Amino acid sequence: MELHLKIIGILLILLALVHAVFPKQFNWKQELSSLSIINRQLMYVHTFFIALVLFLIGLLCLTSASELANTSLGKRICLGLAIFWIVRLYFQFFVYSSKVWKGKLFETIVHLLFAIFWAYLTFVFAMLYWA
Secondary structure, rough: EEEEEHHHHHHHHHHHHHHHHHHHHOOOHHHHHOHHHHHHHHHHHHHHHHHHHHHHHHHHHOOHHHHHHHHHHHHHHHHHHHHHHHHHHHHHHHHOOOHHHOOHHHHHHHHHHHHHHHHHHHHHHHHHOOO
């Protein structure tokens, strides 16, 4: 399972870095221009902190795989991460509108790939907790 943690670490760090292109990719300058300054800034600030948390969890998985897998504290951290990722998986299907991806090939593929990724994260962290 430590190998899975290292794989997860790399993938989460990459996902964190991808957040840097969100403003340009999703045309935030134009899309968010009608929002108040506080709402516009919330989008940028929250995206930054989501990316930071993803990066730090990825770094934790890369540098502390053995501790996460083999210590009492590590197992409790894994339980918390399993809960976090299963809630994220729930949101993938029941909070985001299917209008975002349904009938669009690229968006559907991305939607399914992320659903699989969230499920993988949930499974690995849950199995580490229960092991």
